Amino acid sequence: MERKASGPLGESVSPPAVAPGRRRLLTVVLGGILTAIAGVVGAPLAAFFALPALRLSERRWLEVGRLAEFPEGEIKKVLARPLTAQAWPYETPRVTVYVLNRGAGKFTVFNIHCTHVGCPVRWNPQAGRFFSPCHGGVFDRDGRVLAGPPPRPLDRYEYKVEKGVLYAGRAYKVTERLEFREWHHA
Amino acid sequence: MAPRLSRLLDWFQERLGTREQLTCFLYRRLPEGTTWWHTLGSAALFLILLQTLTGFFLAFYYVPSPEHAYDSLVYIQNEIPFGRYVRGLHYWGASLTVVVVFFHLLRVFFMGAYKYPRELSWVVGVFLFLLVMLFGFTGYLLPWDQKAYWATVVGTHIAGTAPLVGDYLWRILQGGATVGARTLGRFYAAHVLILPVVLYAFILVHLSMVIYQGIAPTPRRGFDRIRKEEYDRLYEASKGKGETFFEHLLRDGVVALPLLLLLVWMAAAWKVPMEGVADPTDTEYVPRPEWYFYFLFELLWQFPGKWIPVATFYIPLAAVLLLLLLPFFDRTAGRSPLKRPLASGLATAALAAIAFLTYQGATAPPPPKAGAALSREMAALPPALARGRAVYDAQGCSACHVLKGTGTAAGPDLTRVGARRDAEWLKRFVRDPAAVKPDSAMPPYTDLPAEDLDALARYLASLK
Incomplete structure (x- = not known):
């Protein structure tokens, strides 16, 4: 089997040149989106899963x-x-x-x-x-x-x-x- | 090939490149000398697919709530056509999967197949093994019968003994302070949604690595001891001489078929053990885990009091880390089990320990019989000894001793204690064990009435 980077059709792929400024911008934007998803979906899901289990049950006689x-x-x-x-x-x-x-x-x-x-x-x-x-x-x-x-x-x-x-x-x-x-x- | 079929294939070929992909997949060459042992992975995959299929269908009728879970299973078993069979396939298939996955792990270990360049296949494989065990743990609760309930109580208690985070872990597993509706909901969601997704993701990675690296060569003819530098060249050369994957598939099929027949026979002939509905208020129940967790349950005997986390946390954690990191600290050239005696020796010792503990768990004496069976045994004894037998039962001696094959083996087996000790010694010992044997763990029976003690000692001394 070939042991070099190749795309789905077999031709070799090399990363295209991206200007450093543009790369930084992309990183920041993507990072921001991921953070937003983690914040509005991930955190509530974690709480949804764990908090009912961790809540001290109120005293029931x-x-x-x-x-x-x-x-x-x-x-x-x-x-x-x-x-x-x-x-x-x-x-x-x-x-x-x-x-x-x-x-x-x-x-x-x-x-x-x-x-x-x-x-x-x-x-x-x-x-x-x-x-x-x-x-x-x-x-x-x-x-x-x-x-x-x-x-x-x-x-x-x-x-x-x-x-x-x-x-x-x-x-x-x-x-x-x-x-x-x-x-x-x- | 029929022209119509050929045209259809052409259609797909234009869009997906089907022909190249299939050729590449089916006709890739395997290294020379692949063995029957190399079929264990595909056998595991086959069983996992079967578990998924039967699981899908069980989910149509099963209801994951404490009020209905048990009844829904009874309904599946008694009312639905093939219900007993389908549940049997899933139930016995679970045990079979654990066995086959474990043997697959052993095969890879003993053939040194976790070494370069398959370190990551091994790591992912260890996770797959752990996932299969998690499937077992979560699935065991779902029938909501007594053994399911109490095995889970013990399981979550064991998780709760982890240092620092134990209490949180315990509550998060249970979904609250007790094993109840939320526990069942969690285990169900994990068992049928989360674990399968994770499992198949890992399987995908595992398989793509097998395809990318090729199947590991049998460790002989140059591969028994090989340096990383020579490996690629030799493997490349060997690949030309082996069978194609297509031919190997036949072997896989030949193994899968008897496995399936075995499972079908188990599901058709054996009853799935089912006890009464879970009763958290029962104080007479004796919890037992599923057989593939016996080793852990038995290991608990060795680590009392403050040492509990050694058995419940540190040893399991060390074992998992050892497995995960194995390819990174074992970087020797030997691949044949005979060329690396230390690794093979240690693994055999660990296997022997697990086998021994599992055997101990499987042959643990049952709790003493009560009621009719006991009174029949008493009636067979002369009155002088029957009194002592009655004291033995009333005082709960069987909670720590085995007598004629029943009881708990915390203390010595008393079936033939009379051959070792006389009545006088036994009396002194039962009254105050530590005074006779300073290292004895038995609590003293100082307030036992003298005539009861006499009768008990006389009875025990008669056991020869």
Whole structure:
């Protein structure tokens, strides 16, 4: 095969002489057009794609259940439901949470996802532990890592109690000492 | 040739130069000694075209929303004529494509075909391989069944462990804080619109480079070790002696046909695995990735806690960079795998590691059986041991141990633990593992009632 520059019909092509001033003008005009396209189409498309994902969701309270349903010292699995109906996407009409009643009106509401790679953890009441089914992650009743690869304790939800009903809000990560570290999706 | 056809060809000839282009394309000479291995690229292209075709038609009925995705697939499978078959072609075709593309990559690697002057063909090829894997990842979610949903939860979590940008990457992939409607929309748009356009653009570049440079010679008879300077001359000389591309096409066809028959047989004979509709509230589900991501899932075992990003980010990133840059740091003259033992050795080691991890993933024990099967097993045991078996289940031991082929292999397999340890040792160990074996990762069971511990130890000691 020929290894020199050639056009579609085979004749060789050499770049025509263009005056430097004219070349600069062409570069500026073309650059300007490309910038304009990037500005009015590219930037909005990027925002369209990424911003809904990055926006911090506003706090939506989930109704977890009446306080009487949570005996002191026990952990219960609950299907929590959003208080307000949401327009499309109607995602996660219900959310599973684990609720620990720590007594004296204090609760811990756990996120079900293992902090390793997100498999759903199971509460085992006899053993008093949460087990992840994927890579042997084990958490104690406060969500501390007992064994396996999880890098941090179970995530939690903020909560409030109103008129004898427990509500869960946004999820957050905790430190090794189970103190607030950051919102889950900051 | 019939005069009418000839006239038609003439018409096109005047406008497009069809005759020269076809002659140039079909009758270009290939180097001497092209092999059957040289058909893997065209086999990959054939499968990709087939995936595109079946994908087009699946899109007529599939609905990408969490409320309807699963039902629309059930509808395709149960109501549409040939629905099960068409979906089967697409489903099994995906796995076959991954396999063939991977073998194509291996062929090029072991024949040293990424060396001068085909460095860029290799780079584009690596991108094509990554694109095919992305097709697999995005397509896996679309059925919106349990395994699709949970594999994606794990997949996006893995992306989320990337340093610095992990959280953003995670949310951008999911389209929000959870895997939901926006995730499905994104994966669908990527799978059917964006990835195909990018894939075909890369294929176009890949193929035009093959046509421009010619197919890589088999690394023997002078090509087993060759300097850049001598390459052009020798290749030019070799080209005269080989078959034409037209003849090679026959080989391609001979490979494509059995491949197609294999796929047809798979689609007709095998059921596409489909689980219940995705349920984000289920805490009993055990997520598993698709088989070609097993190696990554299994690699996670090796890197706990703060080391997670090594398995999820640094090793994959290093592997991709190594592949992409391979032709630029491996500039030795050897092309035959035997003339470059270091490269061949390292690649074989990497292959063995991937094969081993994939095998581990494929043979991972299933979760323990519950309900009827378990009570039957308990009934077969003497009461003294049955109690211990019950404690084993109640305490969740199977979350970390394998017993008689079920459970999770985080800790030692206990199927024959009685042959290694007696009841007394087991009791002390379960109570406080670290006191008996300081390097044990097992959490202590200090509050287990004494009689439960006795029963458990007696049961475990009986396993010989």
